[in-house]
Amino acid sequence: MGEGVYIVCGGTGGHLAPGIAAAQRLIEAGVPVELVISEREIDSRLLQSYPDLPRRRAAGAPFTLRPLGLLLFVFNSLRGFVSAWRLLHTRPPAVLLAFGGYLSVSYVMAASLRRVPVVLHEANRRAGRSIRFLAGLADRVFLPEGVALPGLEPARLRRLGMPLRREVRHIPREVIRQRLGVPLHAKVLVVTGGSQGAQALNEWVAAHRPSLAADGLWVFLVAGPGKNTLPERVAGESDLGEPVELRTFSFHNSLHELFCCADVVVSRAGAGTLAELVACQAPAILVPYPHAADDHQLANARDLERRGGCVLVPQSALDSLYREVLDLAYNDWMLGRMRENLRRLGTEDAAGRLARFLVKEYLRAAPAAAPAAPPPQPERTSHGPA
16 A cells, blocks of 8 residues: 555635645644646645645646547547556545546546555546546545435445644634735725636626725725736725725635625635635625536535525526625614624534544554655646655
8 A cells, every 4th residue: 555645625715725725634633645736827826825735736627528529538548547557556546535626537536557555536526537436446435414316325425524724714804804905994895706706796896896885895806817807906985085095816725714804705606615615604695607517506505594694696697696685785783693694514523523534434544643844846747745
């Protein structure tokens, strides 16, 4: 049996963030890890805050039925499979942990053929294509409570929420607002569309910017890399003469801090974003991305709305979003009730549970403390966990 854990988690923030969370807890337990990430900019940006995490880049392309896209998917999957096959032969891990997405396909298939145990994790309320496709090759599959995967034997199923990075937690609002220079009494709106669904929300902010300022709302917009058309900082004044600002970011490494600062968050509904909203006790209006695979964002948003943690506004009803924002931002009773609901939901340490499971089942001989290691090379191609 090999040593350590390969964590296949690249391609989107929703896959990479839980991979980082699992890596943090495993390293704390003394387990060698290595992330397998994509060549996309989103991976590079998020990992800038974690320079000491070992990682390697792998070829891959999202699945699509469009002829050229399908050809790229097949070609890059074959490249990824050959690379994974060689890697798992040269430096086999004790277990391979995969969080779904296109990178998982080649690595999980190679691991299965190499008889390396595979553990899969899905955090959305509807399992993605890759998880459904690969579940039959996995030793264990982690799914959220209440989510089913047809054909999966109960003995291989485990229940778990979204692993969160160590730093993602509730921080008192006054602490964050002092750090950001925002008055404690101000009403703050945070808007973020993620890596795919940012455009419609960016356009909504641009169209309503004067009205948001007039109504006294400070706005923090995370527009997405390459999608920012608004000024980085615009100072204004409300109808009552109070100072307000619009601050725009292409990317924000500490999105949870903005969530803790906010009165209201307008966001897409990926599983990672929802888990951070719960952890930060941030009331939200969710606009599910309508083109998400299997409409999983709508399922995510409906589940959180049912639990009293958000308001759901379909993208087809964006005309009503402004009124929903005002109604929630200035309803302190509703904000307090929503925060209390979120507080009750945010009790699970999913990352810790996942790490303890891996150590118990596959890494019983792991050392008690992480050994000192030289700084990792960011794009290694010939070795894995040491």
